[in-house]
Amino acid sequence: MRYMKNLISLISKGDACIGIIGLGYVGLPLAIEFSKKFNVIGYDVNKSAIDKLLSGRSYIQDIPDSLISSQTGASFHPTANEKELSKCDFIIICVPTPLTAENEPDLGYIKSACETIVKILRKGQFVILESTTYPGTTEEIVLSILESSGLKVLEDFGLAYSPERIDPGNPCFNVSNTAKVVGGIDQECTDIASRLYGSIIEQIVPVKDARTAEAVKIVENIFRNVNIALVNELALIFERMDIDTWEVIDAAATKPYGFMAFYPGPGIGGHCIPLDPFYMSYKAKKYGFIPRFIETSGEINNFMRIHAINLIERGLKQVNKGLYGSNVTVMGLAYKKNITDTRESPSKKIIEELINLGAHVKAYDPYASSITTHYGVIASEENMESALDKADCAIFVVDHAQFKEIDIQDAVKRMVSPVIVDCKNMFANTDSLIYLGIGKSNK
Numbered sequence: 143m144r145y146m147k148n149l150i151s152l153i154s155k156g157d158a159c160i161g162i163i164g165l166g167y168v169g170l171p172l173a174i175e176f177s178k179k180f181n182v183i184g185y186d187v188n189k190s191a192i193d194k195l196l197s198g199r200s201y202i203q204d205i206p207d208s209l210i211s212s213q214t215g216a217s218f219h220p221t222a223n224e225k226e227l228s229k230c231d232f233i234i235i236c237v238p239t240p241l242t243a244e245n246e247p248d249l250g251y252i253k254s255a256c257e258t259i260v261k262i263l264r265k266g267q268f269v270i271l272e273s274t275t276y277p278g279t280t281e282e283i284v285l286s287i288l289e290s291s292g293l294k295v296l297e298d299f300g301l302a303y304s305p306e307r308i309d310p311g312n313p314c315f316n317v318s319n320t321a322k323v324v325g326g327i328d329q330e331c332t333d334i335a336s337r338l339y340g341s342i343i344e345q346i347v348p349v350k351d352a353r354t355a356e357a358v359k360i361v362e363n364i365f366r367n368v369n370i371a372l373v374n375e376l377a378l379i380f381e382r383m384d385i386d387t388w389e390v391i392d393a394a395a396t397k398p399y400g401f402m403a404f405y406p407g408p409g410i411g412g413h414c415i416p417l418d419p420f421y422m423s424y425k426a427k428k429y430g431f432i433p434r435f436i437e438t439s440g441e442i443n444n445f446m447r448i449h450a451i452n453l454i455e456r457g458l459k460q461v462n463k464g465l466y467g468s469n470v471t472v473m474g475l476a477y478k479k480n481i482t483d484t485r486e487s488p489s490k491k492i493i494e495e496l497i498n499l500g501a502h503v504k505a506y507d508p509y510a511s512s513i514t515t516h517y518g519v520i521a522s523e524e525n526m527e528s529a530l531d532k533a534d535c536a537i538f539v540v541d542h543a544q545f546k547e548i549d550i551q552d553a554v555k556r557m558v559s560p561v562i563v564d565c566k567n568m569f570a571n572t573d574s575l576i577y578l579g580i581g582k583s584n585k
Contacts, residue, residue, distance in 0.1 A: 411477025
């Protein structure tokens, strides 16, 4: 097709204009990487985010201000004006895919992005969805909305799916050196999308079609969810058997084949792993299948947040206190170590349950400044000392590097009672403390 050949030429010459819809944890790094070679228009409905970018400031931990200021106005053009997308040859959708209150897929952001594209869609453009979703979304939802413009896929515009693979805070892997899976509506669309991504990414992995590419992302995250659930369930068993789960896993990991180490914790966070199993579960039921294994893993991981509360109660009981009226400090608000991202963080549920049971809650995180809960915004204390001051119990939810460096014996001197709950196996010198941990004997 003529427009396809034109797109290939634009890619080869570096003349393609790339549009990114959604400048969050996925869209902004992608936009910056593309802007090293192409002209990029980054669109987001969040005007304050656009204003920050235009002033040369980043709001994503992995993207420094210096990179924003050097690219913005040159090859990267942030905007809140959807009409600017009409200039683009490729439009890539990088919007959130949350769950509803009933734990069903909420494709509202994808639909809204597609409706925005419909307003400016013209012959010769190419649309790519990157948002994590269930298999079939690109063909069943995106294609249908785009064709409401009167234009036809393959005849007038191209369409593909390529799942994002962003790991916030990862010092080793980024957009350019993480293999990129690509699946188009047909082989030609796969080839063109592969050429585009191949211009900035080292390894491209083309698959049969968009459905297959969507399934790849779901499998990646369900694999992690299921294996984390397995070790969490084992941790609950080993606690009762007076066996240290962490020692067991570390020893098992010495086997050079057939084993991959996963570790227990207070639940899982981030935008993908806690949500994707529900996306797959929803779609499986549409095909008349009840995915019991997948749903059970989600239930186990969600329970770990309540288990963390149970450990707090058990520890306080040893100093003749209950949760009601006690001062509990939550150490860590981010969903994983050394990042600012609090999306789906286990700390949110833990804080909400503590408040619901009558505890007075303080929190500290050296990276995340606050977290939003059903009881309002919980701000991080300015420092660790003020967070632990007069606390009856401290629960360490995240294994930030700063937390691992703590002299726990010294830290508890500010507390009323030395009750420590360790969700990530961070402390060893705990003999004189009331110390409970996930996957520990806790006797």
